[in-house]
Amino acid sequence: MTDATRPTHAAADHPAIPREKVGILLANLGTPDGTDYWSMRRYLSEFLSDRRVIDYPAWKWQPILQGIILTIRPSKSGKAYRSIWNNEADESPLLTITRQQTVKLQAALAQRYGANVMVDFCMRYGNPSTKSKVREMVAAGCTKILFCPLYPQYAGATVATANDQFFRALMDETWQPASRTLPPYFSDTAYIDALAQSVERAYDKLETKPDILVCSYHGLPFRYLTQGDPYHCQCVKTTRLLKERLGWADDKITTTFQSKFGPEKWLQPYTVKHVAALAEAGKKKIAVIAPAFSADCIETLEEINEEIRESFEHAGGESFTYIPCLNDDDAHIGALMGRIEANLAGWL
Template sequence: MTDQDTTYLPLSAAPADHPKVKAPKIGVLLSNLGTPDNYDYWSMRRYLGEFLSDRRVIDYSPWLWQPLLQLIILTKRPFSSGAAYKSIWNMEANESPLATITKAQTEAVRTEISKRYDGGVMVEYCMRYGNPSTQSVVQKMVDAGCQKILFFPLYPQFAGATSATANDEFFRSLIKQTWQPAARTVSPYFDRPDYINALATSIEKAYETAELRPEVLVCSYHGVPKRYLMQGDPYHCQCQKTTRLLKE
């Protein structure tokens, strides 16, 4: 059985008109931030509009924020963001680097899992913003017979604007299902030894190719408002711990 196969269970005791029941499978769904479909104005506007309308990302009142977003920001920002995306765009595959990398990650996980479980596990990826959407991939997995789904936001540190909104979209997708699969999510892995070791190995490889070994390593993380921390968001603290463990 491949990831795309749909096999039906025999229902010898069921009436002839009984709906077909798919053979049960387990799904692993990797979730990344998102990407525009292209770097042109309208593709960028759709992507930025979805991203910046998320209340987990911008929590201002829509009555105040949406007029500013729709009339000013989304009029100008798609041009500058599109130019930035064009400078790094994967022209050969016609996709953003994030899409290329996420596809490669998914294929690596799929290959490793297929060695262990021989096709009984379906591995896919989705984007919180843009395509493939979380809802479309959840539907694909349910249609293939996934009765259990492990949802894996690809963020080492937890933040409301990243992991939480990805989980939100996943759970919203389950609302639409008549037969909901059992679901669980992956915890943040900011302090897992294997993650820290992977970071250290990557850095050492970069040092090996440098003409001069740097004296200082600066770890840069995406910023969030301080009030998010004061409201209980653990992102700041988890970034601090990742850096400390990496240093050690």
């Protein structure tokens, strides 16, 4: 390692130690390595075996998962991924976009702090793994790491499980770095402003404005809300803050939840049903945005822009506009920079 040196006054056989740095490790949900059956099965098995995601007892859930779901679902999911796959880079859009976000944040942080920081990204499921990136940061001299789950709203199935995996990775380190985790930033003014700007840009391109904006958030079992998970409340507040920033009336924006899985009652209203109800009620022009996702992925590019669009149009809807996630938009990068710098206080 080029910046590793033997400490002053140390014995001649003392190992070289890299110059101290602060690591900023971005984290997103994850991605399969490919769209084939076995790549999808490995990814789905890791994802759906997470007790933060599916909290049924293992003795009850694993036989169903390994024997039934992972026999059928990989082929279906692989087909969905193939419809949005970045064929040029041979990777999922989530991986491509998270890398682009990282590159922009690397440049911005390097301009401000020089070689004192190291910026990288990892995935909770799949590759690059959290463990591998923590190992790289420690080996590079990061004695402090700010771990940044890229979820504006907190949920046990997103932020908490990402943090869990980060802490597991730290358990394997001989010289464990000091660590912090990025709190949810759903009410951050810069984040809300970035969302609002994306809506305003999309609406400015349309000759006829949508009747309503649907804010579609990833769903969770309703039971999680009753157990104390704040996700639902933070989603509703995100929509309210966006409405206030846009200066809109209550009937111009609504909150829904997508991606229901299994027989349980989930957070409602369900997006796929609600957009059909809107069309049947005479709201023939809608726009949909996904404020819980920091990067476009299978749930936005395939589920919203294909399945949910189809539900709306089948019910008589005439104009469906999907507003992309904030991705590597400069306003989004600026908002993330603000949150990161606030949580680096005292370290740099």
